[in-house]
Amino acid sequence: MPVLRLATRGSPLALRQAESVAERLRAVHHELEVEVVVVRTQGDIRTESLDQLGGQGIFVTEVEAALGDDRADVAVHSAKDMPSVMRPDLCLAAVPPRADPRDALVGCTLDTLPPGGLIATGSARRRAQLAHVRPDLVFTDLRGNMERRVSRGEDGSVSAVVVAVAALERLGWTDRLSDVLEPWVMLPQAGQGAIAVQCRTEDTSVRALLGAIDDEGSHRAVRAERAMLAAVGGSCTVPVAAWARGGAGGPGHLRLDGLLASADGHQVVRAAREGDDPEALGSALARVLLSEEGGSGIEGFGASDPATA
Numbered sequence: 001m002p003v004l005r006l007a008t009r010g011s012p013l014a015l016r017q018a019e020s021v022a023e024r025l026r027a028v029h030h031e032l033e034v035e036v037v038v039v040r041t042q043g044d045i046r047t048e049s050l051d052q053l054g055g056q057g058i059f060v061t062e063v064e065a066a067l068g069d070d071r072a073d074v075a076v077h078s079a080k081d082m083p084s085v086m087r088p089d090l091c092l093a094a095v096p097p098r099a100d101p102r103d104a105l106v107g108c109t110l111d112t113l114p115p116g117g118l119i120a121t122g123s124a125r126r127r128a129q130l131a132h133v134r135p136d137l138v139f140t141d142l143r144g145n146m147e148r149r150v151s152r153g154e155d156g157s158v159s160a161v162v163v164a165v166a167a168l169e170r171l172g173w174t175d176r177l178s179d180v181l182e183p184w185v186m187l188p189q190a191g192q193g194a195i196a197v198q199c200r201t202e203d204t205s206v207r208a209l210l211g212a213i214d215d216e217g218s219h220r221a222v223r224a225e226r227a228m229l230a231a232v233g234g235s236c237t238v239p240v241a242a243w244a245r246g247g248a249g250g251p252g253h254l255r256l257d258g259l260l261a262s263a264d265g266h267q268v269v270r271a272a273r274e275g276d277d278p279e280a281l282g283s284a285l286a287r288v289l290l291s292e293e294g295g296s297g298i299e300g301f302g303a304s305d306p307a308t309a
Helices: 012-028 061-068 124-133 146-154 165-171 204-211 216-232 278-292
Strands: 003-008 033-038 074-078 090-094 103-106 118-120 138-140 160-164 179-181 195-200 240-246 254-261 268-275
Touching: 003 012, 003 061, 012 033, 012 074, 012 146, 012 165, 012 195, 061 074, 061 195, 090 204, 090 216, 103 146, 103 165, 118 146, 124 138, 124 240, 124 254, 124 268, 146 160, 146 165, 160 165, 195 204, 216 240, 216 254, 216 278, 240 278, 254 278, 268 278
Parallel strands: 003 033, 003 074, 118 138, 118 160
Antiparallel strands: 074 195, 090 195, 103 160, 103 179, 240 254, 254 268
């Protein structure tokens, strides 16, 4: 293969993620030429909220289409943006080592948020968890690239903006973070901090190339989180969180924490399970959250068709 083409969105963060994948590929395949193909998605063009646009898949579908019409060989995404059910002709070929999965505030710390503080975030998951901790907070939607979002937290127009730590790490902006939120305060989104590298399932040569940059632990954690997301049967616009990492049972063992919440944060159910099989673990935790912890009674969860997630 003379050139391996990586499709990505055109935002500075997406380009940085794609280039990091390209750098890893060049480091292990010294003769390989890698080029980045920019795909402009409706999520980048339109200004409506993610809820109005139909959830995270708005950032993924058109990049995946570049694989279908042979404009690219590989698609690079933020793993948290991917719908929980993947197209059958595509596969998740690699997940490089995961960055920090946590959320953070820009503008002020959680402890110094003023009463009735205005928080800017487009995420239902973030709104619900913050509202659960601080019912007095007020929320406003926020879209746009990371520079625009971070600037809103710094210019005083809102009390704080919620961002992913990994995004600012990749852009070299960690000095702009005001407060990192630990997972027991705000459980991360499934796939947060991870980069998902897709290719066509039938492209065995490309899959072999990508396998060399795969981090098994990160990949297994993302698989477990995505399995839980699919099994709860909620859409991408309802508050759901999942975070997997190595468990106490030795190599290959995982601990998975999951959370379901109502949009206003009044109802929150949370549980954790451990196991060795990522998909089985995700499905098992979903059953616990829905049936044993009462999550099926929260609006938006327990749908019969997990493909809507």
